[in-house]
Amino acid sequence: SVTKNIVVLPGDGIGPEVTSEAVKILQAVCERHGYKLETESYDVGGASIDRYGRPLTQETLEACKKADAVLLGAVGGSQWDDQPKDKRPEAALLGLRKELGLYANLRPIKTYEPLLQSSPLKEEIIKDVDIMIVRELTGGIYFGRPRLIEKTNTGERGVDTLVYTTEEVERIVHTAFETAAVRNRKVTSVDKANVLDSSRLWRRTVKKSAKQWPEITLEHMLVDNCAMQLVRAPSQFDVIVTANMFGDILSDEASMITGSIGMLPSASLGKEHAMYEPVHGSAPDIAGENKANPLATIASVALMCRYSLDMPEAALEIEEAIQTTLKDGFRTGDISTDPSSEYLVDTEEMGSAVLKHLNPDLQPGTFL
Numbered sequence: 001s002v003t004k005n006i007v008v009l010p011g012d013g014i015g016p017e018v019t020s021e022a023v024k025i026l027q028a029v030c031e032r033h034g035y036k037l038e039t040e041s042y043d044v045g046g047a048s049i050d051r052y053g054r055p056l057t058q059e060t061l062e063a064c065k066k067a068d069a070v071l072l073g074a075v076g077g078s079q080w081d082d083q084p085k086d087k088r089p090e091a092a093l094l095g096l097r098k099e100l101g102l103y104a105n106l107r108p109i110k111t112y113e114p115l116l117q118s119s120p121l122k123e124e125i126i127k128d129v130d131i132m133i134v135r136e137l138t139g140g141i142y143f144g145r146p147r148l149i150e151k152t153n154t155g156e157r158g159v160d161t162l163v164y165t166t167e168e169v170e171r172i173v174h175t176a177f178e179t180a181a182v183r184n185r186k187v188t189s190v191d192k193a194n195v196l197d198s199s200r201l202w203r204r205t206v207k208k209s210a211k212q213w214p215e216i217t218l219e220h221m222l223v224d225n226c227a228m229q230l231v232r233a234p235s236q237f238d239v240i241v242t243a244n245m246f247g248d249i250l251s252d253e254a255s256m257i258t259g260s261i262g263m264l265p266s267a268s269l270g271k272e273h274a275m276y277e278p279v280h281g282s283a284p285d286i287a288g289e290n291k292a293n294p295l296a297t298i299a300s301v302a303l304m305c306r307y308s309l310d311m312p313e314a315a316l317e318i319e320e321a322i323q324t325t326l327k328d329g330f331r332t333g334d335i336s337t338d339p340s341s342e343y344l345v346d347t348e349e350m351g352s353a354v355l356k357h358l359n360p361d362l363q364p365g366t367f368l
């Protein structure tokens, strides 16, 4: 349709700072491509706890269900850490993922040429990296029952349950193989099948399903080895498909290939709904200082244009604008390496720089 309805959930910490930059960009590409952008903002996480006593209200959830897509900043902060688990900010995120059926979390990790120096890893190790982590998002240890802390005769015990069903594995494998089919046709399934039964089922199901995509190379890797390989030789990977918690951990690790967690976008997709969010959290240590890198959230809006808004050209334009902005030397603190040849900018200035680079009349290099 001509109107794009987006629900914005800024959340906590740096969430509001990074989402407002991303909305500026979304507004600009919608205008350029002849769409009207309508955004509605709702409190979520700690902000919602403070206002309504709950991390996620029914009204917010209903609004998300009606929207063309949801943009989320981040949730969480130490002031809410002592709440019971269903009253913690993070419960909002888990509730949204579950209620919206967002079982597939895509986390692309691609090196930006201008940031080769920003990574703690050597340039020759990271230069050709282009990975898509496909993280299962509504199952596994995040959602298994029972889950509790209880008293015992001698103290207490805490219990979490790790469950995967064939159906859950089959649908995430489907996403992974379809993704690999339009990329470099290689899938690495990451598990802990040498120890966990849920992983043995995972691996068996992946093997069986993979027969539908004979043109795609499948390999299996144990998660501990994968963590090591991501640092040793990350360019060996194309698509990584893995369980909820493994994907959470491996993607933060892989973010350092790009130079910063502040660069990594994500798309959480289901059959009917979609939510876009940076991989990073609310960064309480820099919140409120206008210091956060907004590029992960801006790149998440590019993914939104591609997967939810039927604006593939806009997605490319945003990604290109991020590239040229970096090429022209704009750096937030987290990706700065050589302040003498760079523009050290704050969150808002970085957003504005990307906005300017979106303008096709400006040649790259205009700013330095």
Ligand code: NAD
Pocket (backbone or CB within 6 Å): 014, 018, 073, 074, 075, 076, 077, 078, 090, 093, 261, 262, 263, 277, 278, 279, 280, 281, 282, 283, 284, 285, 286, 291, 292, 293, 294, 296, 334
């Ligand atoms: P974090 O990602 O918030 O921060 C880790 C480190 O990375 C910090 O030093 C932070 O300053 C830095 N960082 C993160 N994003 C950045 C950005 N855009 N620009 C520059 N630097 C950035 O992880 P954490 O500290 O472990 O968690 C803080 C809170 O965020 C916790 O409450 C956690 O539950 C929550 N969290 C939320 C989400 C989410 O909402 N999607 C994701 C991860 C963590």
Ligand code: IPM
Pocket (backbone or CB within 6 Å): 076, 090, 093, 094, 248, 279, 281
């Ligand atoms: C992420 C976050 C969340 C997760 C937390 C905040 C619930 O770390 O999106 O990566 O573990 O999925």
Ligand code: MN
Pocket (backbone or CB within 6 Å): 248, 249, 252, 279
């Ligand atoms: Mn995480």
